[in-house]
Amino acid sequence: MTPDLRIYNTQTRQIETFTTIEPGVVRMYVCGVTPYASAHVGHGMSAIVFDTIRRYLEHRGFRVRHAQNFTDIDDKIILRAAREGTTPQAMVERLIAEWLEDTDSLNILRATVYPRVTQEIPAIVAMVDGLIARGHAYAVDGDVYFRVRSFPSYGKLSHRRLDDLLSGARIEVDERKDDPLDFALWKAAKPGEPSWDSPWGQGRPGWHIECSAMCAAHLDGAVDIHGGGADLIFPHHENEIAQSEAFLGREPFARFWVHNGLLQLSDQKMSKSLGNMVRIREIAGRGLAPAFRLMVLQSHYRAPLTYTDDGLLAAENGLDRLRAAARAAAPNDGEGGAGAGSNVAALAAEAETRFHAAMSDDFDTPGAVAALFDLGRAINRHGASGGATADVDAARGTLRDLAGILGLPLSDTGADAADSDAAPFVDLLLDLRNQLRAAKQWAIADAVRDGLAERGIAVEDGPTGSTWSWARRDA
RNA sequence: GGCGCCAUAGCCAAGCGGUAAGGCACGGGUCUGCAAAACCCUGAUCGGCGGUUCGAAUCCGCCUGGCGCCUCCA
Numbered sequence: 001m002t003p004d005l006r007i008y009n010t011q012t013r014q015i016e017t018f019t020t021i022e023p024g025v026v027r028m029y030v031c032g033v034t035p036y037a038s039a040h041v042g043h044g045m046s047a048i049v050f051d052t053i054r055r056y057l058e059h060r061g062f063r064v065r066h067a068q069n070f071t072d073i074d075d076k077i078i079l080r081a082a083r084e085g086t087t088p089q090a091m092v093e094r095l096i097a098e099w100l101e102d103t104d105s106l107n108i109l110r111a112t113v114y115p116r117v118t119q120e121i122p123a124i125v126a127m128v129d130g131l132i133a134r135g136h137a138y139a140v141d142g143d144v145y146f147r148v149r150s151f152p153s154y155g156k157l158s159h160r161r162l163d164d165l166l167s168g169a170r171i172e173v174d175e176r177k178d179d180p181l182d183f184a185l186w187k188a189a190k191p192g193e194p195s196w197d198s199p200w201g202q203g204r205p206g207w208h209i210e211c212s213a214m215c216a217a218h219l220d221g222a223v224d225i226h227g228g229g230a231d232l233i234f235p236h237h238e239n240e241i242a243q244s245e246a247f248l249g250r251e252p253f254a255r256f257w258v259h260n261g262l263l264q265l266s267d268q269k270m271s272k273s274l275g276n277m278v279r280i281r282e283i284a285g286r287g288l289a290p291a292f293r294l295m296v297l298q299s300h301y302r303a304p305l306t307y308t309d310d311g312l313l314a315a316e317n318g319l320d321r322l323r324a325a326a327r328a329a330a331p332n333d334g335e336g337g338a339g340a341g342s343n344v345a346a347l348a349a350e351a352e353t354r355f356h357a358a359m360s361d362d363f364d365t366p367g368a369v370a371a372l373f374d375l376g377r378a379i380n381r382h383g384a385s386g387g388a389t390a391d392v393d394a395a396r397g398t399l400r401d402l403a404g405i406l407g408l409p410l411s412d413t414g415a416d417a418a419d420s421d422a423a424p425f426v427d428l429l430l431d432l433r434n435q436l437r438a439a440k441q442w443a444i445a446d447a448v449r450d451g452l453a454e455r456g457i458a459v460e461d462g463p464t465g466s467t468w469s470w471a472r473r474d475a
Numbered sequence: 476g477g478c479g480c481c482a483u484a485g486c487c488a489a490g491c492g493g494u495a496a497g498g499c500a501c502g503g504g505u506c507u508g509c510a511a512a513a514c515c516c517u518g519a520u521c522g523g524c525g526g527u528u529c530g531a532a533u534c535c536g537c538c539u540g541g542c543g544c545c546u547c548c549a
Contacts, residue, residue: 015491033549046549076547158544164477165545207547229549230480236548261480262543298498299488304481304542311487314499321498324512354496358489366489370497380513442508449510460511 003360005060007225008302010233010257011157015362018256020224026062027219028054029254031211031228031236032114034071035095036080039102040277041292041307042229042263048293049260049301050227051108052406056359059405067218068111069211070096072118073204078193088194098281105284106293107407115214117205121196123213124205127247128185128198136246140176142188142201148181151242157257158234183239185209208239215244215253226254230262230302261304278307290408291316297365297406318373319408325376326399326410344382348395351375355402365406372406375399420470426457430466437461 005018020026030050033043054064072092081088100110117124128144131137136150148154148162155161165181174180184206189195195202205213215223221244228237237257244253265278283292295315299305351371358367379395403410420426429448436445449459452468459468 031549034547040549043549049549074547158478160478160545227549231544231548234478234544235546260549262549264542294498295487302480303488306487308487310499314487317500318498321512358496361491364489366498367496370489373497377514381515383513437508440508446509458511461507461509462512463507 002060002356005057005360006362007256007258008362009255010259011252013159016256020062021222021255024062026057026064026225027223028057028064028066028225028227029211029215029219029223030066030068030111030226031232032068032070033099034074034076035092035099036074036076038095038279038281039099040279041283042277044102044106044280044292045263045296045305046229046260047103047108048106048296048407050258051103051106052297052301052365053225053227053258053363054109055405055407056363064112065219066109066111067113067115067214069214070099070114070116071207071210072096072116073194074207102280102284105289106280107290107409109407113218115218117210118194120210120213120217121205123217124209125186125196125198127209127213127216127243128205130247131185131243134246134249136243137185138178139186139200142186142203143176143184144186144200144206145177145182146185146239146243146246147178148183148242149179151246153245153251154242155238157238157241160234160238183208183235185243208236209243211236211240212244212247212253216248221248222252223254225256225258227258227260230259233257233259260301264304264306283312288312288316291319293406294319294369294408297408298369300366301363322372322376322399322403322408323410325379326396326403344378344391344395347378348375348391348398351378352398352402355405359405368402368406372399372403375402422457426452426468430459430468433459434466 006015007018008015028050030046033039054066057064070092073088077088077092081091084091096114103110128137131146132139132144135147137144137146155165162181186198186200186203186209187206188200189202189204193204195204215221215226226237226240241253245251280289280292283289291312292315295311296305298315298318351374354371354374355368358364358371361367375395376399379392379399382392382395400410429452433445433448436448452459456470457468458470459466
């Protein structure tokens, strides 16, 4: 039997049993990106984390309504577009297309909807208007600010007190605001900026309001899971709560606040503003996107993870191990003792149980992955020992299925070798080489293997014949 | 200054009161013409000091060292 699903909630700081507003349906909103530069691996980590959560929820039988926004208008976009001599719209379109390519490469399922700020202006204006009407916001010179003091529970997500925030002294003082902590819902347009009509004049939305409006428009106002990187807890998510709950007049706006730890690069947060980023397309271009996914999954989603190239390559090696174990047709030698005793079927069932126990416990993907590796070893151990090959095949199926839940495809990477234009020629070379081997012409046979290796083709000799595959690009 | 997180074998990383998962790398074996793969074997008492407990990596306190948020950020 499958254990209850338990998830850590940032707001309560506790692991709670997961329940939904509507039975069988999960409304999940994950803060997306502001497309003003290529996505880096930190964004990739977040996308992988929430994609894995979504996949597991779906595996558990939930229908997941997954919304991820694009903040397609803001200061940085305007600035960057101007610098590049293009329009904000053109740049945004290009980068959104890039984002979808990048997330595809990481095997991220497409969200149910990708709302964009610029397409939600009426809903945003309506919400801002409603907040003014309820006394939670006020307009000044074309700007509109949320009155933080009007929302008594402000700070409940990030566990801050207003007085502590004030003493931070890093809040710029704006005389026009009633209170230094008040934040913008609507910003008056400056000359030349993209802008929209509103009751307060030409302008555009503030940073936080979009997500509230989109949750209202696309997920019926309240959500079961609201996610994002840990750096969004304050002020972004705190402000979202204030806006949404003040507007809706009820709580909670989100039942589970889920935040992933941040990816670090050389012991420092990776961030677009710091410029210390590694782009997703760089690793995808090296064929290491699946390895990156495994690297992320081998650490708990709430813990920070340091990105290193060594770590990435280590994950690739581990992934190869899983792929080999899952490969059905490979009649590996490896006549390990195996023997009777434990049987694969039982070990597969055990791995599955461990997998679900781990995933149900606040998405402990490292534990789930460990179960996968153990199952892989059990398969390899029994693989060649004759016996119940049907059980071994079934275990391979279990391994592939469980890995699939994590978004790790283990299916034959050998397929692309067979499809390659070079295949007939490589096959011919291997055929000739095996004739040489039969004649014990080792030196020439090895020269062929070495020559192929130099050209990126790895050859392996097994008891039933030789196989080849494209070696990983670069290394 | 305020709030919070982390510190486990060479590296990465689980663990949530009962005597340390998993991955990578290293070394020794088996198999192999060789190589590769696979399998087997080998390694930590959990940053330091106190405390609570029959019992703590797991709870509490202090210290040391990292990091995050408080400003745009996944």
